[in-house]
Every structure is written in C-alpha cells, then in structure tokens.
Amino acid sequence: MNHAVALSMAFGPQAGLDLVDALTSVPALKGYHWLPSVRGDLLARLGRIEEARLEFERAAALTHSAPELTLLRERAAACVRPSDGM
Numbered sequence: 001m002n003h004a005v006a007l008s009m010a011f012g013p014q015a016g017l018d019l020v021d022a023l024t025s026v027p028a029l030k031g032y033h034w035l036p037s038v039r040g041d042l043l044a045r046l047g048r049i050e051e052a053r054l055e056f057e058r059a060a061a062l063t064h065s066a067p068e069l070t071l072l073r074e075r076a077a078a079c080v081r082p083s084d085g086m
Contacts, residue, residue, distance in 0.1 A: 001038055013045040033062035037072060044079060053079035 001023070008016025020039045029035050040055030056076035063069050 001034055004038060004042075008042055008045070013042045017042040017046065031062055033059045033068070033072075035059075036062070037075075040075065040079075044075075049079045049081050 001020070004016040004019040004023070006016075007019055017039065020035065020042060023029055023035060024039075036055040037059035040052045040059060043049075043055060044052035053076050056072050056079065060069050060072035060076065063072060
C-alpha cells in the first residue's frame with residue numbers, strides 16, 4: 001500500500017491505482033479497510049467520483065475504529081460531481 005501511495009505521488013494517481021488494483025486479489029487483504037480507502041482516494045484524484053464513493057463506503061464498512069468510520073463516511077459524502085451538488 002505504501003508503495004502504491006509513493007508511486008501515485010511520483011507518477012500520478014493512475015500509477016498508484018494500477019498497483020492497488022493488483023492487490024485487490026490478495027486474499028489476506030480482503031478485509032483490510034485501507035485497501036478500499038487508498039483506492040477511493042486514487043479514484044477521486046482521477047475524477048472517478050462515483051467509484052471513489054463506493055470504495056470509501058466499502059472501507060467504512062470494514063473499519064472497527066469510530067474516528068476512521070467518521071472520516072471515511074465524510075469522504076464518501078464529499079464524493080459528488082460538480083453538477084450534483086451545485
């Protein structure tokens with residue numbers, strides 16, 4: 001995950017997303033809330049807002065931390081296209 005974030009900072013969000021997408025098939029990461037959280041952030045940075053919202057909601061459903069749950073729900077709620085909320 002850290003490598004994917006670093007790639008996105010160096011080469012753009014698509015580079016990070018490509019690596020994160022490869023990690024989605026790793027069984028040990030199926031319940032790891034940071035995977036959809038990072039994926040949501042990368043998708044949002046690419047302008048793929050609806051997909052990002054779904055990933056933030058998935059991450060929220062996986063976390064057991066109240067502060068993280070609040071943050072992830074806020075991130076999901078913030079995922080609106082410009083024409084949706086304005």
